[in-house]
Amino acid sequence: MKITVKLFAGFRDNRFKMAEQDFPEAATVGDILTALNIDGPELGVALIDGRHVLPEQVLVDGQILSLFPKVGGG
Amino acid sequence: MDKIFRVNMSDLTCKVEKVPAEFVTLGGRALTSTIVAAEVPPMCHPLGPNNKLVFAPGQLSGTAAAQSGRMSAGAKSPLTGTIKESNAGGTTAQQFAKMGIKAMIIEGQPKDNKWYRLHVTMDGVTFEDASELVGKQNFAVIDAMNAKYDTKIGVMTIGVPGENRLAAANISVKDPDQKIRSHGRGGLGAVMGSKMIKCITVDATGAGKVEIADPEKFRAAAKVFAKGMLDHPVTGEGLPIYGTNVLINILNEAGGLPTKNFKYGQCEHHDKVSGETMHDTIAGRPNGHTKHGCHAGCIIQCSQVYVDEKGEYITSGFEYETVWGLGINCLIEDLDDCARIDNAMDNIGIDSIEGAVLLAVAMEAGVLPWGDGKEGLRIMNEEIGKCTPIGRILGNGTGSVGQAFGLTRVPVVKNQGIPAYDPRSVKGIGITYATSTQGADHTAGYTIATNILKVGGFVDPLSKDGQVELSRNLQIATTAVDSTGMCIFVAFPCLDIPEVMPAMVDMIAARYGVDMSVDDFVGMGAKILKMEKEFNTAAGFTAEDDRLPEFFEYEPIPPHNAVWDFTPAEIDEVWNF
Ligand code: SF4
Numbered sequence: 318m319k320i321t322v323k324l325f326a327g328f329r330d331n332r333f334k335m336a337e338q339d340f341p342e343a344a345t346v347g348d349i350l351t352a353l354n355i356d357g358p359e360l361g362v363a364l365i366d367g368r369h370v371l372p373e374q375v376l377v378d379g380q381i382l383s384l385f386p387k388v389g390g391g
Numbered sequence: 392m393d394k395i396f397r398v399n400m401s402d403l404t405c406k407v408e409k410v411p412a413e414f415v416t417l418g419g420r421a422l423t424s425t426i427v428a429a430e431v432p433p434m435c436h437p438l439g440p441n442n443k444l445v446f447a448p449g450q451l452s453g454t455a456a457a458q459s460g461r462m463s464a465g466a467k468s469p470l471t472g473t474i475k476e477s478n479a480g481g482t483t484a485q486q487f488a489k490m491g492i493k494a495m496i497i498e499g500q501p502k503d504n505k506w507y508r509l510h511v512t513m514d515g516v517t518f519e520d521a522s523e524l525v526g527k528q529n530f531a532v533i534d535a536m537n538a539k540y541d542t543k544i545g546v547m548t549i550g551v552p553g554e555n556r557l558a559a560a561n562i563s564v565k566d567p568d569q570k571i572r573s574h575g576r577g578g579l580g581a582v583m584g585s586k587m588i589k590c591i592t593v594d595a596t597g598a599g600k601v602e603i604a605d606p607e608k609f610r611a612a613a614k615v616f617a618k619g620m621l622d623h624p625v626t627g628e629g630l631p632i633y634g635t636n637v638l639i640n641i642l643n644e645a646g647g648l649p650t651k652n653f654k655y656g657q658c659e660h661h662d663k664v665s666g667e668t669m670h671d672t673i674a675g676r677p678n679g680h681t682k683h684g685c686h687a688g689c690i691i692q693c694s695q696v697y698v699d700e701k702g703e704y705i706t707s708g709f710e711y712e713t714v715w716g717l718g719i720n721c722l723i724e725d726l727d728d729c730a731r732i733d734n735a736m737d738n739i740g741i742d743s744i745e746g747a748v749l750l751a752v753a754m755e756a757g758v759l760p761w762g763d764g765k766e767g768l769r770i771m772n773e774e775i776g777k778c779t780p781i782g783r784i785l786g787n788g789t790g791s792v793g794q795a796f797g798l799t800r801v802p803v804v805k806n807q808g809i810p811a812y813d814p815r816s817v818k819g820i821g822i823t824y825a826t827s828t829q830g831a832d833h834t835a836g837y838t839i840a841t842n843i844l845k846v847g848g849f850v851d852p853l854s855k856d857g858q859v860e861l862s863r864n865l866q867i868a869t870t871a872v873d874s875t876g877m878c879i880f881v882a883f884p885c886l887d888i889p890e891v892m893p894a895m896v897d898m899i900a901a902r903y904g905v906d907m908s909v910d911d912f913v914g915m916g917a918k919i920l921k922m923e924k925e926f927n928t929a930a931g932f933t934a935e936d937d938r939l940p941e942f943f944e945y946e947p948i949p950p951h952n953a954v955w956d957f958t959p960a961e962i963d964e965v966w967n968f
Contacts, residue, residue, distance in 0.1 A: 325640050326633055326667060334662075361624070362845055367646040367950055369849065383644040387624035389844045389883050390635030390666075390693070390711045391837050 318378035361387035401499030418450035421874035423465025433929035437469035449876015453488025460686030480685030481564030545593030550740030553580030557786035604904025612897035619891035635711035637666035664718030677702030716747020728764025739776035748808030756796035805830035828923035836866035847886030871916030
């Protein structure tokens with residue numbers, strides 16, 4: 318299935334900003350992190366189509382996954 | 392021995408008073424709000440002789456505690472009509488603390504209609520003729536004071552909008568690099584102007600060290616605290632690298648980034664002004680600094696020095712809320728244009744959040760085209776900065792512009808502009824905007840941490856569940872933290888690392904030689920917050936004022952098409968403590 322992955326802040330270093338990538342059916346957010354070589358604890362926030370999700374969340378073809386390391390401001 | 396300076400502008404005297412026993416362990420917001428609540432008649436006109444302007448360094452200011460160099464300024468606000476506390480970095484908090492000035496209370500108004508500069512030394516305050524400074528904007532005032540004294544002189548100043556008592560005027564404070572930090576929100580610059588004080592200079596000659604009752608306990612706690620700042624990924628890494636502006640992209644992805652005067656929750660060109668882009672822009676230019684502290688002793692360094700392509704200074708302290716307000720909400724796509732407007736707002740001395748929010752409403756009114764950064768800059772310098780008739784309408788804030796042009800999409804609560812997070816799609820912050828004693832203010836109970844950033848747990852931003860409790864707890868804790876002299880970012884480690892909050896409280900206890908638990912500290916926050924609320928009630932505010940503008944209820948915001956859907960009774964539950 319095709320998933321658009323958007324990376325932010327330090328996750329972009331040596332990776333990419335946005336890419337449409339192929340993943341096996343029923344891949345989870347955690348599987349995609351592994352494929353991208355991102356350690357679980359590095360993850361701050363994962364959003365699918367603008368909603369916060371957990372690493373266990375299963376993706377569906379055509380979704381947009383946004384991944385942020387732990388960041389903040391105010 | 393700490394003392395209080397009581398400055399009377401009516402007879403031009405300064406009395407040096409003993410610190411009352413009940414004030415000894417207070418500082419920052421706890422002290423300014425206690426004094427304002429006790430001494431300012433709630434029904435007084437904010438620009439009249441009965442309002443008072445109070446400055447107080449934080450409980451830990453001037454000590455070796457990291458992040459502690461912020462000063463609180465308090466008064467009745469001419470923008471909101473409520474009690475107001477606004478804190479800022481710069482150099483004066485540490486100067487005051489080391490000089491033993493627990494608070495400076497400024498009251499009355501001169502009878503001779505002359506402009507003054509207050510000159511603060513260890514011995515008291517003298518009243519200097521300021522006629523040569525009148526009409527100057529902030530950077531020129533700072534230059535003149537540096538030339539008269541030296542660069543160590545502390546400066547707090549107002550620009551021309553402050554002289555003219557416009558409700559968006561701030562009080563600007565010189566930072567260690569001779570640039571500006573601001574007591575931004577609530578129009579405190581207009582209060583200073585109403586007292587005919589153009590500028591306050593602080594000469595700390597003879598100042599000693601802040602006395603610490605239990606140095607060993609203090610040192611141990613300070614170490615744990617500083618380690619927490621450096622260990623937490625947000626304060627140790629995220630903030631220093633990207634600054635607060637890293638929030639543009641995350642709010643955009645979450646659909647909570649108010650765009651085009653709160654019409655949309657996402658913005659097409661978000662990446663042009665994002666924190667990532669800003670970092671790369673600054674890093675790629677000569678003399679740019681991606682890290683910078685607003686006062687000596689900041690180890691997080693969320694600020695930056697923003698330069699143009701040739702390496703010439705444009706601005707510093709270029710925060711997310713300002714970049715959002717100009718770059719997203721006003722659709723000004725060129726980050727350099729946004730930076731120039733930020734610098735202009737520092738120079739003329741208006742709150743950069745109010746300034747950006749009112750500019751978007753002015754665009755909606757047709758005063759200038761959407762996205763026109765050049766015209767925005769001209770309006771700041773030539774209209775608001777010079778207090779022309781249209782400049783006065785604008786410079787009196789977002790509510791003033793909305794009323795002058797007959798608009799309904801006017802994002803204010805208690806007449807203060809709503810910042811950078813849409814309350815329909817980030818509902819916790821809506822509760823804070825509605826109920827804060829300060830008018831719409833994200834820092835008063837920063838639910839974004841838990842609604843969006845997953846710091847201190849997670850409360851779904853689009854659901855009503857848990858928001859009231861979240862906002863209440865954060866408003867209480869923030870009131871306490873605002874009293875320490877620390878910046879709000881210490882909250883991230885405090886929320887996530889168990890040792891950090893106790894270490895902060897231990898530092899306060901060790902400083903004053905008292906017993907204080909985390910519960911005592913938070914209890915102080917609750918007490919002060921209630922005191923502020925009581926002031927507002929006595930000033931005529933009711934539960935009906937704790938509401939968001941109506942348009943949030945009937946204009947759904949894409950992409951989630953969320954509306955503001957709390958009932959009045961649900962909102963009022965915030966005060967159930
Ligand atoms: S982290 Fe930012 S706001 Fe806090 S003290 Fe440092 S520069 Fe100032």
